[in-house]
């Protein structure tokens with residue numbers, strides 16, 4: 001595969017508009033005027049360029065962000081939503097009707113799991129959850145369900161940080177005419193799933209992409225025809241369910257997107273440093289950037305060079321009690337915040353089983369290999385990471401006393 005650099009692609013797109021501001025003017029309008037009535041009719045039918053109709057469909061600020069996201073992903077187009085879950089649920093709903101089937105990785109974001117396991121079933125859409133590390137199991141599930149329309153996975157999953165083999169999964173999906181939808185929330189820039197064979201890439205921009213924890217937002221990236229079908233006025237899932245992102249937010253997220261490559265490098269550098277130090281002191285750690293991780297080779301085969309191995313790292317403290325105590329001490333010492341979510345400039349940590357994966361039933365948590373004492377860190381942009389390591393070490397020692 002030819003070398004692809006998402007950061008360069010975004011920079012090339014950095015749009016300047018008629019205002020001559022270095023940032024695109026914020027388009028703070030729900031509706032737009034037309035100089036001629038005929039143009040309004042043509043725009044309704046998707047037959048004009050450069051005209052906007054109504055902001056639930058398109059808005060110039062949203063379009064500027066979408067062009068930058070598409071450049072980053074290597075897709076033709078993108079569309080932005082009011083949350084990551086809105087992007088995921090719309091992308092899924094758009095592919096299925098009653099009687100259809102989804103095959104999903106057993107390990108997905110809790111809300112995604114709940115949507116497929118508890119909600120889509122109301123409409124006669126069943127999901128089979130499979131261990132996606134086992135490609136033969138995926139092939140078997142596909143063979144058993146010829147009505148499968150979607151294979152769904154996260155590139156890097158939560159909280160075990162396993163990596164999905166996107167090229168192989170894409171081959172399996174396409175062999176039966178199904179689509180591969182990939183949630184790349186944990187690894188923007190590091191992986192470009194569309195370029196690896198996925199049909200649709202979804203994001204919670206709430207996390208790394210925005211990186212400021214000041215809003216909830218999502219994105220759907222794919223081919224131009226696909227994005228147009230999502231916002232078709234007659235049967236587009238996004239147009240009809242209406243989860244569009246507010247243009248004021250699009251404008252602020254676009255400015256943050258331009259520093260994403262530097263942030264990803266620093267998050268990854270800090271997590272890698274900690275992984276090595278955790279290894280030295282004998283903590284039970286999990287990080288996909290070291291050769292001990294079962295998907296290290298796969299990671300290397302799929303990654304865009306130069307952005308590191310991601311900002312997520314976990315340690316296993318054995319019991320939920322120990323994990324909780326250590327997290328409280330770490331917060332007191334200023335390591336970061338005891339909070340869910342990720343991709344923030346300050347380190348965030350949580351006990352996965354009791355928080356972000358609590359929608360996943362305990363038996364499945366066990367089958368995934370999740371320990372109840374897991375502490376998941378989203379490493380911040382700390383300048384002195386050795387000092388952070390010392391504080392974590394002190395917190396663990398204090399708990400063990």
Ligand SMILES: *Cc1c(COP(=O)(O)O)cnc(C)c1O
Nearest residue numbers: 083084085109185204206216217
């Ligand atoms: C947070 C998250 C979501 C949901 O996104 P929201 O912006 O909270 O709606 C989906 N997938 C992953 C991997 C996430 O981390």
